[in-house]
Every structure is written in C-alpha cells, then in structure tokens.
Amino acid sequence: MEPLRKGEHEGFRDFVNALDSRYEIPDTTILKKKLLPEYYENVKQKLVTALSKAEHVSVTTDLWTSIANEGILSVTCHFFHNEKLIAPLLEVVKMEGSHNAENIASMLDATLSKWDIRSKCEAITTDNAQTMINAAAKLHIRHIPCFAHTLNLTMSTLASDKLRAIQRELNKPELKVIQEVPTR
Missing domain, CATH: 3.30.420 (Nucleotidyltransferase; domain 5)
Incomplete structure (x- = not known):
C-alpha cells in the first residue's frame, strides 16, 4: 500500500539491495505503463473466465x-x-x-x-x-438490506435512547454520541 515512487527512494533501494543485491527495482514508469497493466489484464481475464462459469x-x-x-x-x-x-x-x-x-x-x-x-x-x-x-x-x-447496516442503525438508536435516559435520570445535560463519520 505504498506509492509507486517508493522504489525511487534511496533508503528503500538500499534496503532491497541488502536483502538481495541481484534484484533490480523496476522503474516507476515501467511499473505504471507495463507491469501493472499486464497484471491487471491477467487478473481480469481470470475473473472474466470465472464469471462466465458462474x-x-x-x-x-x-x-x-x-x-x-x-x-x-x-x-x-x-x-x-x-x-x-x-x-x-x-x-x-x-x-x-x-x-x-x-x-x-x-x-x-x-x-x-x-x-x-x-x-x-x-x-x-x-x-x-x-x-x-x-x-x-x-x-x-x-x-x-445489509444486515450489518440495519443492526448498526438499530444499536445506534437504542444506545442513544439509553444515553438520554441516563442523562435525564442523573439530571445532566443531554449530550449526543459523537459519530466516527463526519457525515453522520
């Protein structure tokens, strides 16, 4: 999950050389223009074949x-x-x-x-x-409907209701649960 240009960094090249001095790291352009497209096409053809049999x-x-x-x-x-x-x-x-x-x-x-x-x-x-x-x-x-999504919505609602009930019981201001996703 590193950027393609990682192979251009001197420290990475030294690391790879220490592992196997015979290995040559492919040029970023070769990776982008040749190796990755070839790999993609190979995987895609296997997938097309598998899908045709499904x-x-x-x-x-x-x-x-x-x-x-x-x-x-x-x-x-x-x-x-x-x-x-x-x-x-x-x-x-x-x-x-x-x-x-x-x-x-x-x-x-x-x-x-x-x-x-x-x-x-x-x-x-x-x-x-x-x-x-x-x-x-x-x-x-x-x-x-996605079961995990439905369960999450249900549990979020129940948890929020429970939080409000406890806050009321303790005479505390009603605070809301902070969502991990900014759009929710």
Whole structure:
C-alpha cells in the first residue's frame, strides 16, 4: 500500500539491495505503463473466465460522498468458483449527476452488463436507503438490506435512547454520541 515512487527512494533501494543485491527495482514508469497493466489484464481475464462459469451471482453496492464532495459508487460481486466463495470488487466509479434511483440503476446495469453478469444477478445487497431499494426494483433484481447496516442503525438508536435516559435520570445535560463519520 505504498506509492509507486517508493522504489525511487534511496533508503528503500538500499534496503532491497541488502536483502538481495541481484534484484533490480523496476522503474516507476515501467511499473505504471507495463507491469501493472499486464497484471491487471491477467487478473481480469481470470475473473472474466470465472464469471462466465458462474450460474448465479449477487452484488453488493454502496454509494457515498467523498471528502472532495464527489459521489462514489462501488460494486462487488459474490459467487462460487471451484466450490469457493469469491467476492471481487468490479467497479469503483465517480457518479455524475443526481444520486437518484434511475441514475444508480443505470450505473449498476452498465457494470453488470460490462461484466456479462446481468442475467445471472439474483440479488443486490445495499444499505437501507430508499434510492438503493428503488434502484434494485428498477432493475427487477431482488433487494436484500445489509444486515450489518440495519443492526448498526438499530444499536445506534437504542444506545442513544439509553444515553438520554441516563442523562435525564442523573439530571445532566443531554449530550449526543459523537459519530466516527463526519457525515453522520
């Protein structure tokens, strides 16, 4: 999870040289223009082959606003391959325009079609946002609400109610729970 230019740093080069003086760290340009694209294409072809053999898939998707105030949509696919459940991330894309059900459905449809799994998609799991529920309905794909999201909402509500009750009982000012996400 280091930047590609890490290989340009003298200390890192010395470290690698100490490990194996015969190894040459690839140039950043070669990494970006040749090695990573080749690796990506290799992995993508394996995924395309595995997806072509899958009878059924389901997807999870989420839409959020980045710190740069851009809509970001992710799509992860879930299916069995060689009797093993795998879950590759298919897309993380910037969502232009309104975050309404029509646009979300359109982007999901494009992703499912791009990977040739549209007809195999049995279910879409999302948070409980009405736009996500409506997007799944527009695609005529069964919507499954995310259990963890539902549980988190339920527990947050119960915990906040309990906190308020204790504060009232102790005649303390009612404070709110500090959320770990600035948008909540």
